Amino acid sequence: MDNIAGKKSGLTIAVNITVFLLVLIWLIPTVGLFVSSFRDRDAISSSGWWLAPFSTEQTFRGRGDVESVSQDGALFVLSGNVFQDPEIAPAFPNGEGDIVAFGDSGRAPGEYPAGEVADLGDGETLIVEANGDYLYTVPEDPGNRGPRYYVVASTPPNFTLDNYRTVLSAGGMGQAFINTLTVTIPTTIIPILMAAFAAYALAWMDFRGRAFLIAAIIGLLVVPLQLALVPMLQLHYNLGIGQSFLGIWLAHSAFGQPLAVYLLRNYMIGLPRDIIESARVDGGTDFQIFMKIILPLSFPALAAFAIFQFLWTWNDLLIAKVFLPSSEEAKVMTVKIADDLLGSRGGDWGILAAAAFVSISIPLLVFFTLQRYLVRGLLAGSVK
Amino acid sequence: MNPVFQGLITIGIGVGGIFLYFVASNALLDKVLFPAKGKNASRNINRANTVRPWLFLAPTIIALSLYLVYPVIGSFYRSLFNRSGDEFVAFSNYTTMFASSEFRTAFWNNVLWALVVPSVSTFLGLLIAQLTDKLRWGNIAKSLIFMPMAISFVGASLIWKFVYAIDPELGIINAIRVNMFGLDPLDVLQVAFWNNLFLMVILIWVQTGFAMVILSAALRGIPEETIEAAIIDGANPFQIFFKIQVPQITNTIIVVFTTTTILVLKVFDIVYAMTGGNFNTQILPSYMMQFMFRDDGRATAVAIVIMLIVTPVMIQNIRQARAEMR
Numbered sequence: 001m002d003n004i005a006g007k008k009s010g011l012t013i014a015v016n017i018t019v020f021l022l023v024l025i026w027l028i029p030t031v032g033l034f035v036s037s038f039r040d041r042d043a044i045s046s047s048g049w050w051l052a053p054f055s056t057e058q059t060f061r062g063r064g065d066v067e068s069v070s071q072d073g074a075l076f077v078l079s080g081n082v083f084q085d086p087e088i089a090p091a092f093p094n095g096e097g098d099i100v101a102f103g104d105s106g107r108a109p110g111e112y113p114a115g116e117v118a119d120l121g122d123g124e125t126l127i128v129e130a131n132g133d134y135l136y137t138v139p140e141d142p143g144n145r146g147p148r149y150y151v152v153a154s155t156p157p158n159f160t161l162d163n164y165r166t167v168l169s170a171g172g173m174g175q176a177f178i179n180t181l182t183v184t185i186p187t188t189i190i191p192i193l194m195a196a197f198a199a200y201a202l203a204w205m206d207f208r209g210r211a212f213l214i215a216a217i218i219g220l221l222v223v224p225l226q227l228a229l230v231p232m233l234q235l236h237y238n239l240g241i242g243q244s245f246l247g248i249w250l251a252h253s254a255f256g257q258p259l260a261v262y263l264l265r266n267y268m269i270g271l272p273r274d275i276i277e278s279a280r281v282d283g284g285t286d287f288q289i290f291m292k293i294i295l296p297l298s299f300p301a302l303a304a305f306a307i308f309q310f311l312w313t314w315n316d317l318l319i320a321k322v323f324l325p326s327s328e329e330a331k332v333m334t335v336k337i338a339d340d341l342l343g344s345r346g347g348d349w350g351i352l353a354a355a356a357f358v359s360i361s362i363p364l365l366v367f368f369t370l371q372r373y374l375v376r377g378l379l380a381g382s383v384k
Numbered sequence: 385m386n387p388v389f390q391g392l393i394t395i396g397i398g399v400g401g402i403f404l405y406f407v408a409s410n411a412l413l414d415k416v417l418f419p420a421k422g423k424n425a426s427r428n429i430n431r432a433n434t435v436r437p438w439l440f441l442a443p444t445i446i447a448l449s450l451y452l453v454y455p456v457i458g459s460f461y462r463s464l465f466n467r468s469g470d471e472f473v474a475f476s477n478y479t480t481m482f483a484s485s486e487f488r489t490a491f492w493n494n495v496l497w498a499l500v501v502p503s504v505s506t507f508l509g510l511l512i513a514q515l516t517d518k519l520r521w522g523n524i525a526k527s528l529i530f531m532p533m534a535i536s537f538v539g540a541s542l543i544w545k546f547v548y549a550i551d552p553e554l555g556i557i558n559a560i561r562v563n564m565f566g567l568d569p570l571d572v573l574q575v576a577f578w579n580n581l582f583l584m585v586i587l588i589w590v591q592t593g594f595a596m597v598i599l600s601a602a603l604r605g606i607p608e609e610t611i612e613a614a615i616i617d618g619a620n621p622f623q624i625f626f627k628i629q630v631p632q633i634t635n636t637i638i639v640v641f642t643t644t645t646i647l648v649l650k651v652f653d654i655v656y657a658m659t660g661g662n663f664n665t666q667i668l669p670s671y672m673m674q675f676m677f678r679d680d681g682r683a684t685a686v687a688i689v690i691m692l693i694v695t696p697v698m699i700q701n702i703r704q705a706r707a708e709m710r
Contacts, residue, residue: 011621012518019515019525022508026529026589029543032556036546048553049546182391190398194443197406201440205433211709213441218705220452222646222698226672226687228451230680231458235450249394254451257444286436287410315536317653318669322676334538338657342542349546349554356542360535367534371527378594379601 037353038159042091044349055154057100059109060088064136064146075123078136082128082151091155101152102128109150163354173355175329176336180314180359182245183324183332187252188310192302194253195260200290202261203268204276214265220258228255229322236323245330248323255319256309263308266380267301268294304377307370311363333359402443409439456691463684477685487686489664490671493580494649494693497667500581502644505588506637509595513603514625516596526600530593537590537653544586545658548572574663583665586654591647595640602636603629642697649690668693 035049047056062085064078071077082099083092101110104120112118114130123139128151138147167173201207202214232251233243241247271294279289295302317334324330331340333355341355367374413435414420418428466473481487512529516522532540549555550571552562558569573579606629614628630637652669659665661674668690675683 015515016519019512019519019522022512022515023525023528026532026592028556029547029589030531030535032546033543036554045551045553048556048559050556050559178388182388186391186394186398189395190402193399193402194447197440198444201437205437205440207434207437210437211706213445214709215702215706217448219698219702220448222694222701223452223456224650224669224687224690224694226650226669226690227459227684228455229676229687230462230684231455232451234458234462234680245390246394249398251451253398254447257447258452261444285410285414286433286440287406290440311534315539317536317538317656318673321673334536334653337542338538338653342545342657349549352542353546356539360539363534363536364531367531368527371530374533375530375597375601378597 033353033356036349037163037357038161039350040158040160040162041348041350043158052159053157055098055156057152057154058091059150059152060091061106061109061148061150062087063148064134064138064142066142066144066146069142072137075137075139076141078134078138078142078146080134082132082134082149082153084132088151088153092153097132097156098154099128099130099132099151100154102126102134103150104148106150110152163350164358167351167354167358171336171341171351171355172328172331173333173336173358176331176333177358179324179330180332180334183248183252183320184310184313186249187256187313188306190249191253191256191260191309192306195257195264195305196295196298196302197290198257199261199264199268200286200294203265204289204294205286217258217261221262223258225255225318229318233322243323243325243330245324248319251319251323252309252313252316256312259308260305263305263377263380264298264301267298271297300373300376301380303370303373304380307366307374308377310366314363405443406439410436413439459684459687459691462680463682463688465681467679467681469680473681477681481682481685481689486666487671490661490666490668491689493665494667496580497584497587497648498645501584501587501591501648502641504584505591505644506595506599506641508588508592509597509640510599510630510637512592512596513600514629517600517603526593526596530597532590533593535590537586537651538657540586540590541654541657544589548582573659573665576664579659579663579665583654583658586658587648587651591644595644598640599633599636602633606632642700646694646697649694 032049035052036044039049039052042058043052043056046058060082062082065080065085066078068079069076070079082088083095083097089095099114101113102118103109103111104118104124104126105111112126114128117125117127119125123137124147125137126134126149128134128149132151134149136147136149168177202210202217228251233247236242236244236247236250241250275293275297276289279293284292315334317338320332320335321339324332324335337352337355337359341352413432418432418435419425420429420432422428462469463477464472464474466477512526516525519525535543546554547556548571550558550569552558552569555569557572561567562569572582575582610628610632611624614624619628650669652667652673655661655665655667655670656673661667661670668686672683672686672690675686
């Protein structure tokens, strides 16, 4: 029985490796965004994010310090440390680093390895030690302008929160974050309550037209929301709601109904009939049964739908573009990213990454903490 | 007023209002209209029970008819009028649309999306569900592959914008091209035809987790005996998978496939954020957004086309549900 034996060894290793690779492929894009959001503009443009945890080699230029000049016979000697140079110091906040190579022209900035005396011709010599100390010897008085030198320094991994600071303060993302919350929270809570009552009626009350209503709700599950955009916006304007938060609250609450009713009904119909029958026999009205028995028992389904609705309204771009005003102070994060940042800040990847991460952080948090309910909800909705 | 406070007040009014509606309407029914006492007590109880379902259903029915049923008619009606909506033009919005090459590009691209995305994500989902089933760290793997589900399409687009970036110091694809194969960097989103597939990758990345979760549950629901019997009969793992497991979950596979297809027909975010429909990557939902706010007549005409494409699936779903209810 080589298949049973095979299952234990070779195949298991192959499966492990395959799954590991798949997970890696799935994670790389998000990790790239996450790492990039902590890197400043220079770091992003000088090396790939996959090199971010390692030191990178970067070229800097500075000038010999004329204050330090001393005369040695016919020669003038400038000395100092490149990490004190006003042009280089900002990149090395600790005042120390590692020089790999140096040179005297921008074309070959790393011509000579660190610690080696370089003969630059015309009697000029330069030596830069690995710790940044340099001696620049020139035949003429440099005056008040020191001679140029170039160094290749390995910069330690540099992570910063500046992108997040910029995004949250200046970019308008802070306001957009609050707007997203303003859209999301009412439209998560209100539709649940509406749908719970309807789902109970469709699951446990007998009346004519019930089958038709259930079929209608299943049909409405797939109606493209695109259809609603033009007529409903028109109606909102006619009613005086226009493009506003009130409008998007109404729209999201209504659009969430088919899935909410469907999920909750599927769950409620699975509750034990005995409980409901005996409550009826004891004289409980449907309203009491619903409030005291069904609602508490349906908590897992309510939680599942709440997560769905939250993720959907938080992540929505279409409805927000149409039903909210396009003014700056009413923009939600998805609109802000899609319309403003992707357009105008196309070049500033650090800001873009930070903005994206701000917008996906809350859904990811919800996802990882409440995944159990989400999976249960998905299953209730699809495997039936 | 600050929208945050408005939001809080809305939650209060909304939740309180709905609650009050249910309490008050039920009280009205039981205490005033049909009180369960006096000489008509039993008849009143019956009457109250006939009316009550409709009290429970009223808010949902109103919301659904207004926001999802009326728009089907409203959109169709609007699509028969011109840009400003004051002149009846019959089907001229449709004829102009069908004649435009951009619509045809969008339509065929959409067909491609509707074929590729559901097939690939269902296939990958099934594969991963099966592979992770026996692994000790399978649940962690599944959770990580499921994660993109929580990310917005805009966020996902941005994430992939980094992957596809032309700069080899930024985009991992071009980094591999340049550093490992010595090729020139390339803007993959401008490569004709293939750029559509690169956009689809984003949706596949998001949707595979969904397929995986559902198919994984379906695989676990398969009776253990059927697999054991196959092992005893000497079937190899591939035969078990394709001949024993897959045939038993065909229905779930179809559900996953159609659910993803419906989604594909509605997602405009990815194309909108990545290419804006340029370089021949237009699809119907993003094509519609080009006309939104500019020419409502043509925008609604596109919406109706999307609706027509979805209709067969809708009918099938209803049929399926009715069959299961019996």
